[in-house]
Amino acid sequence: MQSHPFKHSWVPYIFVAPQIIIILIFFLWPAGQAVQQSFYREDAFGLSSEFVGFLNYAEVLDDPEYTSTVLFTLLFSALVTVFSIALSLLLAVQANQVIRGADTYKTLLMWAYAIAPPAAGLIGGLLFSPLVGDLYQLLNNIGFDFNHNRNSSDAIFVVVLIAVWKQLSINFIFFLSGLQSVPNSVLEAARIDCPGAIKRFWTITFPLLAPTTFFLLVINTTYAFFETFGIIDLTTKGGPGGSTTTLVYKIYQDGFLGADFGGSSAQSVMLMVFVVVLTVFQFKFIDKKVHY
Amino acid sequence: MKTTFLKAIAVAGLTASSIAAHAVTELTFWHAMAGRNGEMVTTIVNQFNESQSEYRLTAINKGGYEDTMTAGIAAFRARNAPHIIQVFDAGAATIINAKGAVYPVQDLLEDSGAAFDKNDYLSGVRYFYADSDGKMIGMPFNSSTPLLYYNKEALKKAGIAEPPATWEEFETIAPKLKAAGYTALSQSHSPWIFSENFHSRHNLPMATGNNGYDTTDVKILYNNDALKMHWSKVKDWLDEGYYGYYGRNWGDNQDAFVQGKVAMWLGSSGSFGNLKQTTDFEFGTTFLPYWSNLIDEPKSTFIGGAALFSFSGHSKDEYKGVAEFFKFLTSPETQLLWHKETGYVAITNAAYDLAQKTNLYKEMPDAEVGMLQLSQESGEWSKGYRLGYYVQIRESLFKNYERLLSGQTSVDSAFHAIEQESNRLLRRFNATYK
Structure with missing residues (x-):
């Protein structure tokens, strides 16, 4: 006898269980704790604790340094996303046209993917070190008065450069x-109608890449927000003058270094809400323009 | 059969009692010392374990100062705290003000029947980790103080006989050093050297409430004319090319001195061992300069570094072991070894005497400069400070000094921002740790 078509087997649940458990333990549980802690004022050792409602949020929002951190984070993620998508698209188009040694190019462009952000930060930190850094010497030798330890714009240049470099590979693979x-047939048809390669790219190829670009836009924004911590910690430590402090880095400074758990929890809840809103916005307004 | 059974019980009983007699109490010690200093912690802990058989102490490195403190906080919250933890100067207020987190070292030693006299400790060290009544809460461990290191060859080349004792003297020799091709000065920690110790050296208060010892309801006093004058000078020196700022990393500013770009460097009394290994020129060590227009006789400086705290919630027997370790650690022989091998100062007078008797300072005169500076006359405001969220306040100092040096902001507005941000943090700390 056959089983009832609407009666589900329990086997699939077993297969998804490990993933669900991992998400519960490593994401939902700590996130819940952060939400809870953001409403309390508590000493670092948990010996005295007081419910204060939204006071931690109010104090964070009242801090002028927080506003400048939000602005820098937006600027930073915009720069990282735009440059890493644009450059990797250019590289992918070029690599796609290479006939001889294509695999070598592809491999070389892909392998930075294997580098962890802190390692990228370490390498970048050495390249820009005022005492031994080759890029630092180069920039100063060709006439720039470059010093990322003193000038904010130079520091922003350094962290954006490293973050973009690190992200190029994964974007390249997707593009x-x-x-x-x-499809080749589409390209061939286009070639007959339109002789200009650049125009052909923007009218035929790029729209066909739109779903990929949109996907990369979402993951690059998230990358710039969350995964660039190691790069910043190992190059500028948020400086000079706080000019490269992202929201995540400030949470680390206040919570991990400064032992202010209530305040940093409030910041992380706000960050979480912010990124959710941003992603919803991306899906709602940009997704409409993407043809799958 | 029966006898075998009885024998077995007897043997088992004997074994059990012999285990009980030799039961070793396990103690843990979390610290932040790496490299050479970490090796010396291991050496001292091994010596302690060999010196007695009742306790076995295990020392574990938990990363940097902040990592160690965060690990300690997490362990305490999980009721799994180590017996001893090393906490750095800027974090001291957090652990001392959390009521019931630690067993004050002085009580711990006295309750365990160990003799304790705070006059055994150097005057500059005695009060830094004490409460407002002078009771020692943490045991000073790795203590250092800021000193001026100078490149003797550079000074000779510029025709300068003596390193500067005052900042006024510095201003007269800096142009000569520049003419000789050197940046005159760099320093490695502007909150520690050019803020906190600026106040102890010139006997100025850093914060209300007796520098924060009496209460957590305090306000910062950094926005004062003396410190603002100093920083407007530093900015002038930078613009003139007398002062080099190589970023906020300690090592980058030290390297500029080691590489001979900078003629004089303000670092820690614990730096000379490393400098000896890395420099290829002869260098000298002297006291932290002061402004003679602010004070005639400079006062002693603060110590920096970290102290050992004992978490609450352990058994009486375990605390006895902790007390034994602290006694071992503060013995003149251990202190001398630590002082000699790491460059941190010896914290007791007996150890200082022993160092003099064993001619340590004849071989290494640089090692004594920090001891002498800490033994200078102490002022009303040179015993220390106790300020909450001080890690964040230091961050604010770093940040605003960098803005000041890059010309983004004026001296007045930088110190106004420091005052606002520090007081916001102190208010928050007071509301949390009341």
Whole structure:
């Protein structure tokens, strides 16, 4: 006898269980704790604790340093997202046209993907070190008065450069596979109608890459917000003058270094809400323009 | 059969009692010392374990100062705290003001029947980790103080006989050093050297409420004319090319001195061992300069570094072991070893005497400069400070000094911002730790 078509088997639940448990333990539980802690004022050792409602939030929002951190985070994520998507698209288009040694190019462009952000930060920190850094010497030798330990704009340049470099590879992989899935018949038809390669790219190829670009826009924004911590910690430590402090870095400074758990929890809840809103916005307004 | 059974019980009983007799109490010690200093912690802990058989202390490195403190906080909250933890100067207020988190060292020693006399400790060290009544809460461990290191060859080349004792003297020699091709000065920690110790050296209060010892309801006093004058001078020196700022990393500013770009460097009394290894020129060590227009006779400086605290919630027997370790640690022989090998100052008078008797300072005169500076006359405001969220306040200092040096902001507005941000943090700390 066959089983009832609407009666589900319990086997799939077993297969998804490990993933669900991991999310519960490592994401939902700590996130819940952060939400709870953000409403309390508590000493670091948990010996005295007082419910204060939204006071921690009010104090964070009242801090002028927090406003400048929000502005820098927006600027930083915009720069990182735009440059890493634009450059990797350019590289993917070029690599897609290479006939000889294509695999070598592809491999070389992909392998920075294996580098963890802190390692990228360490390498970048050495390249820009005022005492031994080659890039630092180069920039100063060609006439720039470059000093990222003193000048905010130079420091922003350094962290954006490293963050973009680190992210290029993964974007490149997605764009390249996107380009390879563009049907040849479409391209050939386009070639007959339109002789200009650049125009052909923007009218035919790029719209076909739109779903990939949109996906990369979402993951690059999240990357700039959350995963660039190691780069910042190992190059500028949020300086000079607080000019490269992102929201995540400030949470680390106040909570991890400064032992202010209530305040940093409030900041992380706000960050969480902010990123959710941003992602919803991206899906709502940009997703409409994307043709799948 | 029966006899075998009885024998077995007897043997088992004997074994059990012999285990009980030799039961070793396990103690843990979390610290932040790496490299050479970490090796010396291991050496001292091993010596302690070999010196007696009742306790076995295990020392574990938990990363940097902040990592160690955060690990300690997490362990305490999980009721799994180590017996001893090393906490740095800026974090001291957090652990001391959390009521019931630690067993004050002085009580711990006295309750365990160990003799304790705070006059055994150097005057500059005695009060830094004490409460407002002078009771020692933490045991000073790695203590250092800011000193001026100078490149003797550079000074000779510029025709300068003596390193500067005052900032006025510095201003007269800085142009000569510049003419000789050197940046005159760099320093490695502007909150510690050019803020906190600026106040102890010139006998100025840093905060209300007796520098924060009496209460947590305090206000910062950094926005004062003396410190503002100093920083407007520092900015002038930077613009003139007398002062080099190589970023906020300690090592980058030290490296500029080691590489001979900078003629004089303000660092820690614990730096000379490392400088000896890395420099290829002869250098000298002297006291932290002061402004003679602010004070005639400079006062002693603060110590920096960290102290050992004992968490509450352990058994009486375990605290006895902790007391034994503290006694071992503060013995003149251990202190001398620590002082000699790491460059941190010896914290007791007996250890200082022993160092003099064993001619340590004849071999290494630089090692004594920090001891002498800490033994200078102490002023009303040179015993220390106790300020909450001080890690964040230091961050605010770093940040605003960098804005000041890059010309983004004026001296007045930088210190106004420091005052606002510090007082906001102190208010928050007071509301949390009341």
